Amino acid sequence: MKLSIVATLYRSAKFVEEFHRRASQAAQQLVGDDYEIVLVNDGSPDSSLELAVQLSEADHHVVVVDLSRNFGHHKAMMTGLRHARGERVFLLDSDLEEDPAWLLSFSEQMEREKADVVYGVQQQRKGKHFERWTGQVFYKLFRFLSGLDMPDNIVVARLMSRRYVDALIQHDERELFMAGLWVITGFDQRAQTIDKRSRDETTYTLGKKVAQLVNSITAFSSAPLVGIFGVGCAIFLLSAAYTSFLVVNWLLLASPPSGYTSLMASIWLLGGLIIAFVGVVGIYLAKIYSEVKQRPYTIVRHVYRQAETRSIE
Template identity: 30%
Template structure:
């Protein structure tokens, strides 16, 4: 009998957790000849999420919770779930029900009976979401695909079911600064895409602010591409040529204000490039410390 592990990162999701549990259990119990487990990864929630998870675990022997000692981030929560999942097939999905549970059966059928290692959901629209956020998200995926040369389309998120072989391959990637969407693409394997329309969360609010989204975007770029450093060198060479041209022009017309503007402009460019290099250096710095990706404070899973 096959076993499906469902990994659910949670951060302050007290309002939606009971709804999520009801929908997912109903879907899983309709799939014939499978066993299942639901791993709730409580990522340092400050509401009553942990209390709800304890009740769900007491109610259903298939439910397990892992509570972090603090908020380590969604990437760490997904990694913790993958490390502790015991299923033949492993699913990652959000607790806000924006990843439709009804797709789980189709995902399982694709991996079980078709030649796929991964079956992922792909959102084909963003109806009901902020237009500025939609534009920035779409632009980001265009940029990161160009920089990394990897398959990371807009709408292709973390919602997916994977075979044990693919999960083990992802667990081989031990870096501290994790960007899971890039890791899914990096390890390869055959992926089937299931399209679905955007679903608004039935309760609670999104935890992703513009600041956190920008931070996440830059993490993805710096984790999987060295192109920004190359671009810095190219732009630096072009600016040197421009500086030489403007310097000669200023000498001939005796108008030194051009030089002042040029110095200020080049100083700004230098600071930008130093910041880019600093991002790569800080990433290496944190990797060298070899700190744990997460720390579990409480769990009901017996070792």
């Protein structure tokens, strides 16, 4: 099979039919009839699954992977890549903010530059001022702490060679951050500037964005732990210096230390730092706990395929 188009479904009922039409049109222009469209239902609460199954019954190119519950966008994407069989794999979101027709320009660049991956980047991040500002902070903070050269304003849409996808799915992590895995997998990756549409509604709440930031940094960087050690050493040195000053002052000047306010402020400061540091260590321990249990990061309830319909327990 020459091409696989992979997309996830979550609250996608209003987009799935139009996405199928446009993705099919782009695939047929590129490879004729030799393609598949893999739709991963990530526990969507609307009628996305029913609509996708109807498409699979009417179009033998459509494969629907139904997850047993909502596992999250990144885990659903990795599951879709594991089910893709094409020599090239085009991954994108199904909400039509990313245009399926990008497949043609991505493929042209991949052929011209002999690259393994062509991915989209926005010239300017979509959204309001706060969303753009937080996005810039995220990329700068991630690069600073992880040392990975992740491009600014990267989007999901990317065309990948078979050997790159095979290398990517070798990562067997339980706490996935796809943008980081895309970078560390390596190979020859090229960017293409795109114009991403913007919708008012989004399934990524502020809480999910903060959780993603914490997950991405702790998955690819030990800098917070090193920082804790550095701050602890600095506090120890300052405390030792101040204690020496008090002892010398008491011995030579017979002036006992005083100051209830400064004492309490120091206690609250150190107490807060200790609690914060224990929390950071706890996050890393929680990630280790999640990884060592070796639980599957997704569970597939059913795979709908016109040629063969099978259940996976």
